[in-house]
Amino acid sequence: MVALAIMAVAATAVATAVLVEWLSPWAAAASATVLVGGIAGLVVWRTFVPLRALFRALAGTVAGYRDGDFNFGITWDRYGDLIELVDAHNELGHALREQRVALVQRELLLDTMVQNTPVGMLLLDPNRRVVLGNLAARKMMGDGRKLEGGSLDALLHDAPPAVRDAFARGGDGMFTVGDEDHEDIYHLARRMFRLNGRIHELVLLRQMTAELRRQEVQTWKKVIRVISHELNNSLAPIASLAHSGAELLRRGQHEKLPIALATIEERARHLEGFLRDYARFAKLPTPRGEPVRLPVFVEKLRTQVDFAIEGAIPDETLRFDPAQMEQAMLNLLKNAHESGSAHDAVSLAVRRVADGWRIDVLDRGSGMNESVLSNALLPFYSTKRSGTGLGLALSREIAEAHGGRIALLNRDGGGLCVSMVLPAPSQS
Template identity: 85%
Template structure:
């Protein structure tokens, strides 16, 4: 019986048709001995057809139940309910369909469970991160706010549904000004005694076909304070080193000079005094460089003819010109850019490069200008390239580590940048890029 139950539905229907035809023929032959042939055929057909109708009806009753069950589970899947399963032991071809349907439900349950776990993990991370996070809908209303955002902007109260303007109205004015400027940026809240520094980041993206905005507000006070202390320690260490290197020989030579005077050996005094002067001037230059770096003013742009500017540089330091300097007028602070290029040219001459191999090229790139200072020295390894633009970093024994850092500050103050690249065949290319203001 089990074999008959799992026969494919098509085979069962074919067997029923064959059985119906055979039974109708046999019944017709049997009845024709008592009644006319045509009446026997009609009676046999009606009897066989009625019997077969009952058999077909009973065959399709469980099939209709299966279809209803499949329809119900599909509706449950659509509504997010994957807990349904179907058992079926009839018709071999439909058993495969039911098994495939159950496997689909199992796969959907596992995926749903995985998504729920991932959503729970993500929500836990978002809610417990120290960064304040706000998700705004196209109407600038809060869709999602984490715990840090509620503490920062709502005194711990729920923020969902409130407008950004309402939150900014109750927030410190500095936060409103940071939003008004647009884009990312840093701002300070409080006075000098109780000052907090924040970084604001804003990102736009599409969610469910609608434009949303993600706002990240991060308190940077502790990190910047630690970095400030680290920087001050480094500055003090460098200054102490330079002061000791100069003051120790000065004190020693002053003592020696006093002894020479006491002994009447005046012929050796000029050498001692010259050395004292040299160390004092070195110390003076060192402190002057630090003061210049610390007090770099805002650039005062003015129209500068490039060709005349480059010729003025050549009158102060030796270098060759590659190509032709464009006869253009560019707007920048000539004193600051001159100082930056003099530092770069000085470094090129001190790199071990032949003096005649130190050169400069000036050319236009896109909407800006690129000034390259080139040499044929020893170049820089990867570690030095990564740190060369940092203040106080120097590979020279008597270097202050401020030349490249000052050039970088000047370039960035003009809205430009500076880059270093080793040249093929040896040497270094330092590029100063300035925006093309005229």
């Protein structure tokens, strides 16, 4: 613009000098000004009109980017400096377009995975309305109908009672739908998270019937193997000793009969105890809760098995089935003595925790590795040569029947801590 203005002034002066030969000085100056001004205006117009079009195009592309439209570009071949600006703008659009395509592809992949997973998924907004429901959720909750926009309460109104009860309890859990001949087992998981500043809930429904059936078959196979092994180990010696006793009688060697008979009795009693443990585990009755003072309960345990007491036993009254809880604690204390711990290193501690009362059985044995810790509470799992794998499993069943839980943790310095947490009376 500065160069154009200087050229215009110079051209006006030259034109005035030329025209002054035919016109008066003022007329020559006016004519030169009009002539040069017209030419300069034409040059300015031819220069800035395309620039204004370019600026409008740039503004339009920015508006398109804001609206999510990246499918266009700008062409400019006039001025070098502006070409760099246009090229940079086109590169930005190309990068945004590629990002948009990649994002769409990821969304399609995620949607395909969500829709085709066998786990039913429901995303609920703060008003408990369905934002997203995949195909599995439609099949489980809506008879194949689309669920988006509907209310969870309306879905539960038409659902089986077991489903309504599972949602009413809150948190995670398992429930069964159907009768004994045609039942399906489901696992319900619920998670809260914040989306766009608002609390949403993700509900996961997983059908576990086939998986649990396979696990049940494997468990039965293991039970049969364990029982068969134990029966063979007891019945084979009994049969052999019975035959030997008959031979001793036939030969008149009566002095050896007591030994054979005592061995038969020992194996028979072992077999009786083995079967009694299995029967007790399989037929655990519903707990009959009654008020029990903790100090009295602990002293009764000490009359049956030795252990030390860490700290003071709170003079509190809990509500549980004393016979079942006594059996559970005796199992834990006997396991502690059989862990290789020193006799006087087995101890018991009772303390108050946030959700109830915690009873710890502590020892200084060899502890457990990660594999054993993850399987120790499973029925029929045992690392002992003659173990049945029912002690810890039965204790866990008793604790859970009382609304509690059992956890195992290796202690610093060696040994194991088995914790049983029982709800406080007000939570029972």
